[in-house]
Amino acid sequence: MSQQSILITGANNGIGKITAQSLAKQGAHIIMVCRSEEKGTKAKEDIVRQTGNSQVDLMLCDLSSQASILEFGLAFRERYSKLDVLVNNAGGMFGERKFTVDGLEMTFALNHLGYFLTTHYLLDALKAGTNPRIVNVSSEAHRPAKLDFDNLQSEKEYKQFAAYCQSKLCNILFTRELASRMKGVMTVNCLHPGVVATNFGRETGSGLMRFLIPIAAKFFMISPEKGAATSIHLATSPEVAKVTGAYFDKKKIRKTAALGEDMQKAKQLWDVSLQLTGVAEFGVVAV
Numbered sequence: 001m002s003q004q005s006i007l008i009t010g011a012n013n014g015i016g017k018i019t020a021q022s023l024a025k026q027g028a029h030i031i032m033v034c035r036s037e038e039k040g041t042k043a044k045e046d047i048v049r050q051t052g053n054s055q056v057d058l059m060l061c062d063l064s065s066q067a068s069i070l071e072f073g074l075a076f077r078e079r080y081s082k083l084d085v086l087v088n089n090a091g092g093m094f095g096e097r098k099f100t101v102d103g104l105e106m107t108f109a110l111n112h113l114g115y116f117l118t119t120h121y122l123l124d125a126l127k128a129g130t131n132p133r134i135v136n137v138s139s140e141a142h143r144p145a146k147l148d149f150d151n152l153q154s155e156k157e158y159k160q161f162a163a164y165c166q167s168k169l170c171n172i173l174f175t176r177e178l179a180s181r182m183k184g185v186m187t188v189n190c191l192h193p194g195v196v197a198t199n200f201g202r203e204t205g206s207g208l209m210r211f212l213i214p215i216a217a218k219f220f221m222i223s224p225e226k227g228a229a230t231s232i233h234l235a236t237s238p239e240v241a242k243v244t245g246a247y248f249d250k251k252k253i254r255k256t257a258a259l260g261e262d263m264q265k266a267k268q269l270w271d272v273s274l275q276l277t278g279v280a281e282f283g284v285v286a287v
């Protein structure tokens with residue numbers, strides 16, 4: 001059997017780095033996607049040193065920029081002919097309403113459109129993979145989310161946590177819709193990693209978040225090793241080889257909030273995402 005190739009976004013830090021490291025330890029060929037060459041190279045060197053697996057590649061991409069994702073998608077096609085597993089993991093929360101280079105609100109653009117567009121450009125490679133899987137890192141934070149299509153980019157009001165919760169609900173709806181479109185071709189699942197002591201929100205969150213997170217980390221949060229466990233399970237375990245369209249927590253399927261099961265909203269979000277990215281459906285790159 002050929003070596004399994006697994007791509008992880010946001011692989012230089014936190015849950016993504018441990019996911020990459022653990023899968024490298026299992027012998028997979030790892031493709032780390034990071035935005036900073038310096039941080040990515042350092043993390044790659046750590047992973048190679050700690051696992052003894054030299055099959056670890058680094059690709060650069062700013063997942064908040066559609067041009068950068070397109071450039072990455074084209075470079076990936078030049079370099080590789082197939083992909084077995086895609087782990088959409090990179091994400092963030094932002095203290096202030098800010099905009100990407102494409103003029104989109106950052107939380108929605110990075111956390112949802114980043115997953116949507118990256119996946120589109122990698123679908124052909126995944127179709128050429130062996131038993132391909134897509135794993136989307138979502139969150140229990142989806143539960144209080146409202147999905148207001150007139151406020152997807154916080155046009156009416158910006159509250160960092162509400163914007164984050166909505167983006168994590170979008171991860172679930174994207175998972176459900178893609179799973180139904182890819183039935184019999186590949187599996188698509190999403191997960192809550194737990195409340196994990198990482199860099200999350202420490203640099204980009206509001207002053208209050210930056211103050212609260214280290215305190216919470218000390219008392220309530222789990223380690224990145226535990227936080228990566230469900231991503232790793234979904235990426236490789238034979239137990240879930242045939243499961244698709246599901247939300248997992250602690251390696252078990254869990255029911256989402258009712259909105260996370262609303263297939264009409266999932267279809268509407270898909271259509272809006274196609275419009276906002278201008279991507280041709282199913283990974284046809286127009287250049």
Ligand SMILES: NC(=O)c1ccc[n+]([C@@H]2O[C@H](COP(=O)([O-])OP(=O)(O)OC[C@H]3O[C@@H](n4cnc5c(N)ncnc54)[C@H](OP(=O)(O)O)[C@@H]3O)[C@@H](O)[C@H]2O)c1
Nearest residue numbers: 010013014015035062063064090091139195196198199200
């Ligand atoms: N930590 C938790 O308690 C928790 C709970 C539920 C869900 N999650 C989810 O878990 C995922 C990983 O979070 P984490 O806790 O591991 O956070 P983290 O330590 O902050 O790691 C986030 C990763 O995403 C990367 N990233 C951020 N913006 C990017 C961009 N524009 N382009 C490319 N990469 C970018 C970061 O790169 P840089 O190092 O360059 O910033 C970093 O590698 C996120 O989707 C988050 O929503 C986390």
